[in-house]
Amino acid sequence: MNTSLTLLDRNLQLVRYPQDLQHPSWQAWDAADEYIIEYVEQNIQDLQNQSVSIYNDDFGVLACWFAASKPIWVSDSFVAKQSCLVNLQQNNILIDAVTFYDSVTPVDSPAELVLLKIPKTTALLEQQLIDLQARVTPSTTVIAAGKANLIQKSTLALFEKYLGRTTTSLAKKKARLVFCQPTGIKSHSSPYPTIWYTDKPRFEISNLANVFARQQLDIGARFMLEHLSKLANMDNKTVIDLGCGNGVLGLYILNQHKQTKVVFVDESYMAVASAKHNVLLNLAEKEPQTDFIVNNCLDNFTKKSKFTDVDIVLCNPPFHQQNAITDHIAWQMFKDAKSVLQNGGQLVVVGNRHLDYPNKLKRLFGNATIVATNQKFSILSATKR
Structure with missing residues (x-):
């Protein structure tokens, strides 16, 4: 298994959890992770002083990379959380640097920067965008990332419906970014459960x-x-x-x-x-x-x-x-x-x-x-x- 991510002159050691059961060809990050990291580092100013929220970080790479910003981390996956904890530890990052939330516990604090990995389940994405309505303002920056084939017109329509004007990046290594500018209007309720x-x-x-x-x-x-x-x-x-x-x-x-x-x-x-x-x-x-x-x-x-x-x-x-x-x-x-x-x-x-x-x-x-x-x-x- 490739466990060494080197990007922008930094290196992280990253594994999937549980490590002993993973295929040797897999790694704990993908092109969408690299794309969103590069974009944020090159385009977001004063990053360490912003309130950062991370959604659907499959194995903790985003939490490890942006740990200096003391991010809020939200996931529906127990396994993803265990991966994140292991990777924080092996990169000598204090676990207290990240505030963990599961998907059924509301997050009340406002968010200035939201980094979101597009989940496989569209309904989960929809629920998370609904939840974010209470946390974002017109000054919040929302950046999502995912495999290009997961980002359809219907995906962008969800961002438009629940948050605000949405655009996309060019594809890079079969990954794409989504940029959303929230309006601050909170007019939609959840269709779930x-x-x-x-x-x-x-x-x-x-x-x-x-x-x-x-x-x-x-x-x-x-x-x-x-x-x-x-x-x-x-x-x-x-x-x-x-x-x-x-x-x-x-x-x-x-x-x-x-x-x-x-x-x-x-x-x-x-x-x-x-x-x-x-x-x-x-x-x-x-x-x-x-x-x-x-x-x-x-x-x-x-x-x-x-x-x-x-x-x-x-x-x-x-x-x-x-x-x-x-x-x-x-x-x-x-x-x-x-x-x-x-x-x-x-x-x-x-x-x-x-x-x-x-x-x-x-x-x-x-x-x-x-x-x-x-x-x-x-x-x-x-x-x-």
Whole structure:
């Protein structure tokens, strides 16, 4: 892995988190990071005396570079925050130089300079621009950066709608900058959370902007729900809904099994907040049987959860981190599940049939059973022995 960023006669040592699971060809910054750093350094005066806010800094490169300005740092990703903390430390930058906010905690202070990486999820960008309305004035400078193919006319229209006049730079190394001049008019409210309903039973499912399957029940979860009865007996068990999203799987389990405890885990703050809201909205009486954790898979699980005797782990692993296609998250989920399960406990996975999950599970657990399959998905079960 390339860990050395040299730019404008400065050098930073940067890694992705968790470092030991990353592909050797990856690095912790991209051309958009370099482009926005170069532009700010060459065009923004008196930088250290401005209130700087950084959004969606995937691995902490912007926080490290602009640490002297004591920036506010906002992200929906627990993993991004851990990357940022590691990179601050290894570049001998005090962690106190950065003020961290998650995506569900309002930032009240005004911003003079906003540096924003364009997120993959358009809804998250929209929510962040809405949130920024309360923090910007006509004197605020807003600069966004991203891969050129992520910056569409619709992207620019969001900046225009919520903040003000917007222009773009020329493309450089397939990256582009967006410049926005806020008007200071705060006339738009948020369309989020998105709400939809399940059938039998009818649950109201509320989804904040960055939640996976925000607009409807995703087909992987639907397939898992169809076959829950084929899984191990969940009565009076402790179940982890790993990568819980809006929490719909755990919600069904709580409804069907009176004494079962469910731990909802996701690396997205918005996902865990949505899952908790959905439990309290639909099954408030089950709240004592639940726990909600924002985490990188199941890192230090026994220190973070009030329920530690785990019988079943359910997961639908993502196969991307930021914009990179990867299976390292699935592998970490599988390993972490094995480490927290009691002997005889089960990991239940739903995934696309083309993924090599059966062999991975057999290698790790020594066994793997196909519970159900269709043209797109397989549900697999592995038992800790």
